[in-house]
Amino acid sequence: MTSTLRLLSALLAGTAAIAATPALAADPIKIGVVTPLSGTYAGIGQQVRWGLELAATEVNAAGGIMGRPVELSFEDEEANPSVAVQKAEKLFQVNKVDFLTGTVNSGSTLAVGQLAERAGKLIATTVSFADSITADKCSPNVFRVNARAGQQSAALASWLAKEKPQAKVFYLGPDYEMGRSTVAAFRSNVDRVGGSSLGEVFAPLDSKDYTQYFGQIRATRPQVLYTSVAGTDTVRLFTQLQEFGLLGNITVLGASGTVTAQNIGAIGKAADGFVTGVGYSAEIATPENKRFVEAFKAAAKTDPDLYGADSYGLIFAYKAAVEKAGSTDTDKVREALRGLTWKTPQGEKTLRAGDHQAEQTMYVVRVAGGQFKIVSEIPGPDAIGADTCTKF
Numbered sequence: 001m002t003s004t005l006r007l008l009s010a011l012l013a014g015t016a017a018i019a020a021t022p023a024l025a026a027d028p029i030k031i032g033v034v035t036p037l038s039g040t041y042a043g044i045g046q047q048v049r050w051g052l053e054l055a056a057t058e059v060n061a062a063g064g065i066m067g068r069p070v071e072l073s074f075e076d077e078e079a080n081p082s083v084a085v086q087k088a089e090k091l092f093q094v095n096k097v098d099f100l101t102g103t104v105n106s107g108s109t110l111a112v113g114q115l116a117e118r119a120g121k122l123i124a125t126t127v128s129f130a131d132s133i134t135a136d137k138c139s140p141n142v143f144r145v146n147a148r149a150g151q152q153s154a155a156l157a158s159w160l161a162k163e164k165p166q167a168k169v170f171y172l173g174p175d176y177e178m179g180r181s182t183v184a185a186f187r188s189n190v191d192r193v194g195g196s197s198l199g200e201v202f203a204p205l206d207s208k209d210y211t212q213y214f215g216q217i218r219a220t221r222p223q224v225l226y227t228s229v230a231g232t233d234t235v236r237l238f239t240q241l242q243e244f245g246l247l248g249n250i251t252v253l254g255a256s257g258t259v260t261a262q263n264i265g266a267i268g269k270a271a272d273g274f275v276t277g278v279g280y281s282a283e284i285a286t287p288e289n290k291r292f293v294e295a296f297k298a299a300a301k302t303d304p305d306l307y308g309a310d311s312y313g314l315i316f317a318y319k320a321a322v323e324k325a326g327s328t329d330t331d332k333v334r335e336a337l338r339g340l341t342w343k344t345p346q347g348e349k350t351l352r353a354g355d356h357q358a359e360q361t362m363y364v365v366r367v368a369g370g371q372f373k374i375v376s377e378i379p380g381p382d383a384i385g386a387d388t389c390t391k392f
Contacts (some may be wrong), residue, residue, distance in 0.1 A: 028071035029064070029328060031056075031318070032091030034084050034112060035102030037076040040206045040231045043262035044104050044127060044307050049074065050300040051126070051311030052101070058295075065319045066326075073097060077108055079205070084108035085115055092119045098328045099123070101314055104307075106130035106178035113142040120330050122337075124318070126310040129228070129255060130181035134357040138389035141330075143337055143356040145317055145349065146310040147279035147383075149178075149185035149228075152256050154383040155277035155362035157189035159376050160224070164251065167195040170222035172213060172237075174229050175202035182228035182255045190226075198222050203229070210237045214244055228255035234263050238270040251275070259367060260305040274367045275375075280306040280346045281365050283374050292345035304345075313344035317351070350380075355389035 033052060036045040056070040064070060073095050075087035084103055091097045092115070100116065100123040103109040109128040116123045117139055124143040125133065131149050133142065160167055169190050173179030179202055187197050198220035201213045207229075217225065225246075229237050238259075241247050247270060256278040259271050282293050282303045292312065296304040304312070318333075320342045325332035338353040349360045359380040365372045 028069045029099075029322070030071050030073060030095060030097040031315075032088065032095060032097035032100040033072055033074045033102035034077045034087045034091065034100060034108070035074065036079040036104050037074065039078050040233055041079040041104050043231055043260070044257065045076075045102070047260075047262060047305055047307035048102050048104070048126060048311045050296065051304065051308035051313075052315060054296055054299050055312045055315035057299075059315060059319055065322050070315065074102075077103065077105070079105040079108065081105060081107040081111040085111050088112045088115050088123075089119075092116075092121055097121075099318060099333075101126060101311070103128060105176070106133060106181065107176055109133055109142070110137055110177065113139045116141045122330055122334060124314055126314050127257070127307050128178065129257070130177045131185055132177065132181060134355040135388045136390075138355050138391050140334065140392040143351060145314050145351070145358045146306065147256065147360060147362060148357060149182040149255070150189075150385045151279065151360075151362055151383040152277040153182070153186040153189040154385065155364050155376075155378045156186065156253055156275065157193050157195075158378055159275065159277070159364040160190070160195065160253070161193035164223060165194065167224045168198055168220075168222050169195055169224040169226055170198045170217050170220055171200035172210075172217070172225065172227045172229070173200070173202050174233065175204050179228050183226070186226050186253075186255075195224075203233075205233065207233060208236065210240050211244060214240075214246065217246065217250075222250060224253055225250045226253045227258060230255070230257040230260075231263065232266075234258050235266045238267045238274075242270040247273075256306050260307070261303040261372075262305060264367070264370060264372075268370075271367045272369065276365055278306055278363050278365050279360050280304075280309040281363050281372055281374055283365070283372060284346055284363070286347065288343065288347075289345045309345050313342075313346075313349065316344065317342050317349075352384070352387060354387040357384065357387075359384045 077084035104127045106128040129149045173183040321336035325336040341350045362383040364376040
């Protein structure tokens with residue numbers, strides 16, 4: 001083949017490759033991500049990032065949103081509400097993002113939600129558990145695509161009623177909005193199914209010593225310890241519970257984010273027997289979830305947890321809403337999100353129009369031999385609870 005023919009062949013091959021890739025407009029749709037990339041909750045923020053990046057890559061490869069590529073801009077909120085507000089302000093005012101997500105700390109979600117209202121922008125959390133976010137502190141500009149504390153607790157209490165009837169429970173939560181909300185939600189469900197609540201304590205974030213609470217726990221002689229600590233705090237709590245011999249006599253239950261793919265390796269055998277109520281598990285045996293897990297592991301070299309899965313699903317909810325609205329305009333997208341049903345790795349979800357809370361199937365998962373195993377499930381309508389938002 002002559003050099004001229006070789007050049008022509010190469011040009012034709014390049015043209016064919018370009019034609020096979022959907023053409024995207026130069027003007028991107030900008031999504032801001034304010035999430036912890038350092039500190040106690042850095043592992044959670046990393047899953048958020050992986051999930052969002054995987055979804056954005058897939059959406060862009062398929063032609064973007066209305067022909068426009070998705071562009072993600074990340075800022076480290078350090079799981080600190082005041083820092084989160086500063087970073088969100090930057091993304092809204094300087095980066096001119098169309099939409100914002102990523103907040104982990106429930107206090108951060110509430111604070112950034114207020115900022116979003118003032119800025120005329122929309123946000124969605126894929127992580128925060130506090131019931132108040134879609135209840136008494138709800139906002140017309142805030143959506144939640146993950147399961148709130150009440151949904152997790154409804155699933156877990158259903159399992160508890162069958163496995164440990166009339167259980168005696170003690171509670172240990174982190175001392176901020178999420179911790180108090182998760183404890184309150186599970187405590188009300190324990191009372192509902194006939195258990196008894198013996199006491200509760202709340203520890204500061206990034207606590208180094210949980211043993212100071214062990215005397216109070218021992219004195220009440222609980223059968224069950226419920227906790228909603230997360231991230232590296234979980235590693236310290238479980239390690240100390242094991243070292244002081246409490247795990248042999250107590251069943252530990254907890255919130256969705258207490259033991260995850262990110263910290264289970266560091267917890268080790270102390271995590272065995274732990275039970276939680278979750279909106280996602282990598283063990284969900286559907287073709288859609290199997291495909292997602294494979295893609296996630298190929299990109300991140302680890303299993304997805306609920307934070308990665310819910311963050312991944314959010315991009316597709318936003319895509320569906322923008323396409324339905326025919327615009328990224330705040331008012332139009334808000335209306336398109338309200339009542340939206342879309343597909344996610346864990347199945348269909350619906351954003352309830354009244355309070356902007358996602359309804360979804362809930363699962364009970366037990367850790368055995370360092371692996372997460374689904375032991376029961378509860379339908380979405382049975383877990384979601386009443387709509388108590390009255391602000392819009």
